Amino acid sequence: MAHQIDAQGPGTEAATPRSPVSSPGAPRLSFRVKVALVWITIFIVLGVFFALAKFDWAWMRANFKFIATGLWVTMFAAVCSIAIAVVLALFGALARLSKNPIAYGVSSFYTSFFRGTPLIVQLFIWYLAVPQVAGNILGQDSRFYRYTVLSAILAGILGLGFNYGAYMTEIFRAGILAVGPGQTEAAEALGMTYRQRMRRIVLPQAFKVIIPPTGNEFIAMMKDTALLSFLGAAVFWWDLFKRAQTLALQEFKGLEALIVAAGIYWALTAIFTFFQSKLERRMSRGYVRQVVAPSQRRTRWMSGSAGGGNQGGAMMVEMPESQTTPEELHDD
């Protein structure tokens, strides 16, 4: 892809080389090696610090399994929450782009409230406030009341899902808008209904834009599941952090227990970030539209010598929607 972007013309050739000092005649050590040395130094300093702090490695090894068992709860919560968030974000975004005042109103209220209040507060609302309010309204002996008393894990999943859904509404909205009015018009001109248009034309293209940032949200979500530990879950549903916290308090091994938990979160994030960057590279291939520099846009009209620009190349060039460009040249 890189060479094609460069071929777009002047202005893009200033792409920064990956390592600024790797050109011939530069100092012997490459930038990457230097960065690696800095990392190693930091680890040595930390190691000295842990040694001075009488770090109990044996305890860490012995209790690693207990803490790591929480991994499945963490992942389960993250996967369920992101699923809820994606569905909410999709409908939230469609509603935000709709001309229907009810849809727009509900959606804008949703995003405003869930982005405007702290996540931890929302989690406690699901966990504590919902059953209380439901009890007051329905009466504690109503047969629906017991459904409103959410388990910690369920409250946590709903809380994370609704909160992330509100943020991701904006991602989905931007993705849908990125598809451009020409596609909508082409679909409308064929006689498609709104649903057909969205399902067949707009959303498949929008998802190319939406999926990479959604991966980022998922990575953030995995870390935010640690908040679930504040809700009183049964042992079976203890996540990584809850398990680390419990051990830390019981055995006065705060540093060790939390370092183990942090290490697992960190490893998890590193792994998913690796796949995320692969995904992003994959997604940027193919038919994603490229914006053409204004100067180049001009030359395409001005003469036949533009060399065909994108012709036969692997790139779809989006022209501006204006009708004036060709006419200006003919008229005056």
Next chain:
Amino acid sequence: MTSDQVVVRVEDLHKYFGDLEVVRGVNLEVHEGEVVVMFGRSGAGKSTVLRCINFLEDPTSGTIEVDGIALTGGHRNRHQREKIRQLRIRTGMVFQQFNLFPNMTAIQNVMEGPLTVKGMSASRAQGLGRRLLERVGLDDKAEEYPIRLSGGQQQRVAIARALAMEPKVMLFDEPTSALDPELIGEVLGVMKSLATEMRMTMIVVTHEMGFAREAAHRLVFFHEGVILEEGTPDQIFEQTRFPETRKFLDAVL
């Protein structure tokens, strides 16, 4: 050459963009098999009139009738939206920017309307797609994605996509304006063959006066939101009485 059957009727069409009145009372009738070329300066309202015919722009006031389906501008309820959809199904549209669906191959683009809108079976749509791509000379590009096609090829696929709905009238909105000069001919060639071989009813907004002279039955000159004059290519090119038309033709010819 053309029948008496009116396919498209535009009555007293007005269109405002904000406070600006872009179309100021346009009347137009297009008969079956007729090729009408609309031309005029930028901002004269010709593209807007074309886009009002299939309600990509909602007319501020006036009546549009396509193949017996008549609609007025203004507020839309569910029933009217369905009527607009029926009108669009009978109307093929070709855009300046092609607007092919980039996530679909050439043949999938052509099949999309019949499959999704008409509920045609996949095998029939496939056959139709093949025939239409052959018609526009692109049967060998059926499995290519639009990015792999030249502008001229993309526009020919777009024509095939519009034809797949078997429209009563084809609307062309500056179909060659986004093309490099060497690619214009292939698109105009396909359009001419539609007119002569298929007797397709066509309304074309274009500055290609060579095409207008050869293929059009009637030329319509737009000036400041109204139709200033209309006539056969001979009448317009040789005998126009209007200095505005003369000046425009001198500029583009």
